[in-house]
Amino acid sequence: MADPDWPIGPLAVAAQPDDGEISVTQYEPQERTGGEALVEQLIVEGVTDIFGIPGVQLDWAVEAIRERGDRLRFVVPRHEQATSYMADGYARTTGKEAVCMVVPGPGMLNALSGISTAYACNARVLFLVGQIPSDTIGKGYGMLHELPDQSGMLKKLVKWHAIAEKAEDFPALVNEAFAQLRSGRPRPVAIELPTDLLQARAVSALLPPAPYAPTKPDTGLIGEAAALLANARFPVIQSGGGVLASDGGEALRALAERLQAPVVMSENGRGTLDDRHPLALTALGGRSVLPHADVVLVAGSRFLDGHAHPINASAGTKYIYLNVEPNDWEAPRLPGLSILGDARLGLEALLAALPADLDRADVSEKVALVKDWIKLQTGAIQPQTDFVAALRGTMADDDILVSELTQVGYFSNIGYPVHSARAFITPGYQGTLGYGFNTALGAAHGNPGKRVVSLNGDGGFSWGLQELATAARENYDLSVVVFVDGYYGNVRRIQNRVFGKEIGVKLTNPDFELLAKAYGLHTQAVDSPEGLRDALQAAKDRGGPALIQVAVGVMPSPWALIHPFVPSMVPVPPNPLGEPEAA
Known part of the structure; x- marks a missing residue:
């Protein structure tokens, strides 16, 4: 038994x-x-x-x-x-x-x-x-x-x-x-x-299977953290990949609702809460709520941006770090109450330790102000917004998008709505160009009941395009989208912005449609978000693997929305505790 x-x-x-x-x-x-x-x-x-x-x-x-x-x-x-x-x-x-x-x-x-x-x-x-x-x-x-x-x-x-x-x-x-x-x-x-x-x-001699042994948090520290959260004026939760890895999404949702705490999901933590949830925010929304938080619970997150800057709130903010990795609460992060433990077990313990009579005011209207501001900011980035809408519109909540280092992929980190855990995959801080198509093959293999969409640029896709053979042989339910502009687009943009010249960014591409046909795959070429939406739907209805080539031109940079320290105009977020400021 x-x-x-x-x-x-x-x-x-x-x-x-x-x-x-x-x-x-x-x-x-x-x-x-x-x-x-x-x-x-x-x-x-x-x-x-x-x-x-x-x-x-x-x-x-x-x-x-x-x-x-x-x-x-x-x-x-x-x-x-x-x-x-x-x-x-x-x-x-x-x-x-x-x-x-x-x-x-x-x-x-x-x-x-x-x-x-x-x-x-x-x-x-x-x-x-x-x-x-x-x-x-x-x-x-x-x-x-x-x-x-x-x-x-x-x-x-x-x-x-x-x-x-x-x-x-x-x-x-x-x-x-x-x-x-x-x-x-x-x-x-x-x-x-x-x-x-x-x-x-x-x-x-064979051995019985190794047990699952998550790290149990210290009950005394959990009690201290619960008291801080219960008495907070405006608590905020930062959710990272550790919450996903521990299957802690349900515990996170229950704790956030009890505390009425907005949840800021890192890139690796997206999907721990459905983006439609009234408390769910991306890292872009974190710019609005974190500066006004008096207590921040950092659960399973490194809590650093891509340049080793700590994600600070404001002077006087108290921090609670819940992590199985002690390095992830050390400097340059600000000091706080540090709890060594599995994210799911820690979140469950915090919920159980809150006072039974805790009664907090609903903050969904405040968070809605932030969500509206996010929509305004992301909606201005075109055509990425419309391409992402085309992707999302053809996918079930638990279908899987494997993003890539390409213009629509960068934007997806903040602009693609994620509705299910383990349904949005990025290369994390490795930023591994060309990882996406191969990774999507593994996702498709492990999830035969779901449609997987592999998002690629023509540069990164060319590093693994021989694996079209694997997709064809295994007959995976996989839509391979390749945005084709003929360049390493992000490198080109940076070179021209910094140096006014470019080198080594021009690509010589194959005929992707002909290549897909050589492997016996269904294929289609489109040049608009509407065309992408129709091609994705047709591929999903047909089943099996398909390659969709999307011709695109130069796209605007989304980096001011993704990373607050790029040398460009950073949009001013609203104050969720007051009236929103002009975008």
Whole structure:
């Protein structure tokens, strides 16, 4: 019988033991190859999909995957970079752990960009990396795919790392990897797989699946924080990616409503509250409410802008930091009450600790003033506003948009309405140009009942366009939108603004329609928001993958709305506690 204390929600899906398949006898020691032990423990942990590319150092692991094709799907894209991006997209949109696997040396190096994005965006990814034979590591013999200190490189980009030293090590290493993924801050972990140990036979015992073990907050600190919030004149909640990663959206909503506190969602935290909720605001709205807050609860957020400036409110504001990462409440942030703990558990505890007789005035009309101001500001950015409206108008609340570093993508960070958790994906602070299409493939793989839209510019899309083959082979429910202007548009704008000249920004593009047809995909070329809306609807009605090419010209910069420290005119936000000022 399943443990009744297992968590509820997406996190439970991957971690919950499968009563129909896992038996006590499966945990008894038996002789296996290292590859078989690795794969069997992955199955025990709940893994159903592995994104990887086979190669000679991985042969015995891949053979073990083939033998367990009844339980595991081996998804093979066209480039190692796509393995880690697909795992990242799968993990962030499903809440489950994801697994990717590549050969050592160049295979690992190709995949590290996706691992760095997963690290920045709190993704639960297990990175399996091949290794040269164990008795040659560090010897400098020039073995195939050998790197000087591969382990040292890998350790810098993951939360936890291990390398197998004996064939019987694999079950314990996999189990510990999942223990790390299911506790503390969710970030990628890695295991190196020496090729000789994958082939070697040894007696090994599988282990019960690692439990989900969120960090419980200190009850005394929770009591102090609850008292601050209960007595606040105008509390505000800053919600970050940690709330999403902990499935804390419902707890956040309940606490915000009880406190009548506006919720400012960071880029990584969007979707923790439906944008239609009367208390929900983007970071742009935060410019209006944070300066007037007397208490700010920062939940699962780094609380810094992209230039390491703290997101300060006003003199005398009291701060409460709730985070599983102590670094995220240290300087340059202003000091406050710091609570180490899982965001969902902390929010639930704060709600329970509030006085039973707490009665707060409804602030929805005040927040509505801010929402109106946001609409006025974003509505002036054209044609991005209309393109985003075309995207949103064809998508269900829980359909998934994977944004990119392109003009409509930048604007989407503040202008695209998000109505569901895990339905809006960005590269976070990594700002990884070209990540989007590959990541969208992983999102589509993990969410077969939802339509995924991949938003691209012609520059970034060209870094992974070979994965049209993967979209076609897997027949994903995926609309690939490519905005085509023939330039690295943002770089071009900056060069001309700063230097008055440009270099290295002109693109030579393929015929994207012809390319899509070569892979057997449905495709359409449009040049307006209305055309995009109709093409998206047709693709969704038809199902399967489609590529939509959108011809565009130079677009106005949205950066004054996205980032308050750019050298341009910053719009003046309204005072939510009084009359709005002129925009």
